[in-house]
Amino acid sequence: MLFTPWTKAPRAKASQTFRIGTALLAPATCAGLIAASAPLPVSPSPGSPRAEGAPALGIGDRLFPHLGNPGYDVASYDISFTYRGDNKKPLDAVTRIDARATDRLGRFNLDFSHGTVRSVEVNGVPARFARAEEDLVVTPSRPLAQGSRMRVTVRHTSNPVPPDKEDGGWVRTKDGLAMANQADAAHRVFPCNDHPSDKALFTFRITAPSGVTAVANGLPVARARVGSTTTWAYRTRHPMATELAQVSIGKSTVLYRTGPRGLVVRDVVPTKDRRILEPWLKKTPDQIAWMERKIGRYPFEAYGVLVAEAQTGFELETQTLSLFERELFTARVHPGWAIESIMVHELAHQWFGDSVSPRTWSDLWLNEGHATWYEALYAAEKEGPSLEDRMREAYRSSDSWRADGGPPAAPKAPDPGQKISIFRPIVYDGSALVLYALRQEIGRTAFEQLERAWVATYRDETATTADFVSLASRISGRDLRKFFRVWLYGTKTPPMPGHADWRTEAPGRPAE
Structure with a gap:
């Protein structure tokens, strides 16, 4: 995620505006159990039923302790949306959700906080459900044995209008919708295990009026028109963290071009802007080739740019x-050169953050530090400041930055009500500085x-700061634990x- 200074209405309070070389960036700070047949609003509201004795759970992430859920491992999501042409409804x-129980489960939790649940089934049998804070607590008709497969089907609504000032989830564009689920907002869109440590395959099916275009992660696998609606289906070939899910619905044109070794490059743009955006879009294949020369083959089945007519305050990988x-x-x-380097920042995330995902949110510096590093290298090769000048x-x-946001690998918790405020300067240039050192x-x-080995060793997996330290020590032939501890x-x-x-x-004294 990269925050940019031209945003008119930032989604979160900016902690600081800072200048690196000549590039100005503004970092902003995702009653008892009731019968399954009764619709349950899971948006926080005083009258919503709660699950007695069934608290909201989490996997204990230091920054988001209630995010994710123990007891199961998700293999895949199959998510269907029906959009009727009004992005306010x-x-x-x-x-x-297809998953495997890693414990014996008498009940389990899903992250879901913004929608009405109509029914839940577990392995085809109706299950009871209730809300506990931002969790959906599910009680199957019989306990699930450890190691058993579980298919959970939740029929629900997905509301694009936020109930409060919280960030993330659906983004309403001028002509439709897109998603911005980082860091912890996928569960505002669909029930899930909303933590990057539990990656899974995804299938999306979007039914929309035939006058609009629907696009999602991965590649198209089917499209069918019935009456005045069209259903589009997309599937990923590689596991994905929930915070990286994307669905775009709007009056868009999909443009295809070819990248290195025949890679599918697919851009989604407002139809009216196709011509004015083309000079930027055509740069993507060369940017992919540039990244591949630095760190190796692009890790996924496709890449592209989704251009949304909306005010978010950032670009998102x-x-x-x-x-x-x-x-x-x-x-x-x-x-x-600055626009191109921002494009490369998000492209670099496909390796750092998407293919190799953080095991915890405290490992965020590995995502943003690396993306900023390659952004800076690219800018230096164009007309931007030299890498040394930017790092100085x-x-x-x-x-x-450390006083404001904490050290790179131990960032401060997000500000209250501003969960994306973990994206402070220290995780961008402050973390790229660690890589320079x-x-x-x-x-x-x-x-x-090391860079090539990192993305190859942990491709399609999650990794930690300790993993990076260990790999760096092995490749350099030195024990780097002390070096990394202080940095x-x-x-x-x-x-x-x-x-x-x-x-x-x-600290507190602005740089001249």
Whole structure:
């Protein structure tokens, strides 16, 4: 996720505006059990039934302790949405979850907080359900044995109008909808195990009026028109974290072109803007080739740019189809090299964050630090500031960023009511600075070998900061635990290897 300065209505309070070289970025701060036949609103509301003795659960993530659920491992989601042409009205939806019970389950929780649940079935048999905070508590007709397969079918609505000022979930565009589920908002759209540690395959089926286009992650597998509606189906070939799910519905045109080795490059743009956006879209194949020269083969079945006419305050690396605001390309605020480098930032996330996903949200620096690193490298090869200049500026601000947002691998919790406020400067340039220090410490050759090994070793999996430290130590032939301890967990920025003259500014004092 990259926050950009031209946004007129940011979704979260900006913690700080900072300048790196000549690129200005503004980081913003996802009664008892009732009968299954009774619709249950699971949006927080005083009158909603709650599950007695069945609390909201979580897997204990340090930043989002109630996110995710223990007891099962999801293999796949099959999600159907029916959109009737009004982006202010709830969509009818059915979510089917295929999973394996990792414990004996007398009941289990799903993350879901914004919609009405009409029924729940477990393995084809009606189940009881109730709400506990942002969880849907499900009690099957008989307990599930450890190791058994479970298919959960939830019939529900999915409401694109937020009930409060919380961020994420559906984004209402000028002509339809898109998704922005990072960091913890997928469960505002569909029931799920909403944590990146539980990746799964996805199938999306979207029924919409035939005058609009529906697109989702992965590749198209079917399309059928019945009367005045069309149903579109898409499927991923690689597992995906819930926060990376994407569905776009609107008056769009889908453009296809070919990337390296025949890769499908699919862009989704407002039909009226097709011609003015084409000069930017045609750059994507070369950007993919540039990234492949740096770190290896693109990890998914397709890639493309989804351009939405909406005010979000960021661009977002949804898997295989990155979300961009229209104004990034049309407002003419940034120079061309800066726009391209932002495109590369989201592209780099396909490797760092999407293919290799964080095991916990405290590992976020691995996503954003790497995406910022390749963004900066690309800018330096175009007409932007040199990498050294950008890192020197980041070094000057690093102590202030650590004071504001915590160390890179131990970020502060999000601000109340602003869950995406974990995306502070320290996880962007502050974390890219750690990678620069590492390259200074172990040398360019070992660093580049590490980067390639990282995305190859953990492709389609999750990984932790400890995994990165271990791999870096093995490839460099050195024990780097002390180096990473001070750079990733220290409250003060350590001296920069090879640049003894670099200085930090005191926290609270703006860099000149």
